[in-house]
Amino acid sequence: MKIAVLGAGAWGTALAIRWAAQHEVSLIARRKEHRADMERAQCNARYLPGIAFPTQNFTLGMQVSPGCDLIVLGVPTSGLAQALREVEQRSDTPLIALCKGF
Secondary structure, three states: OOEEOOOOOOOOOHHHHHHHHOOOEEEOOOOOOHHHHHHHHEOOOOOOOOEEEOOEEEEEEEOOOOOOEEEEEOOOOHHHHHHHHHHHHOOOOOEEOEEEOO
């Protein structure tokens, strides 16, 4: 299964790393600078320092790629509206919101 995880904070990153053991996962970062930092360090040093990204089935992205089987929103509730706008054109792709901060 191809999973896109929107939200490159601690929660989204932890989910993406775990799921990469069994699925193709893309961790989507909102900010270019954050994505570049993670690519350089091969971990999310800001939110999960010392936890390396898997070498297989794991990529970093800036947007959900076509052909995705599942979209997971791992963002705080304050970012939910923006995340939904980013994925609204994929109305046929299943979506799971794992938001925190209600």
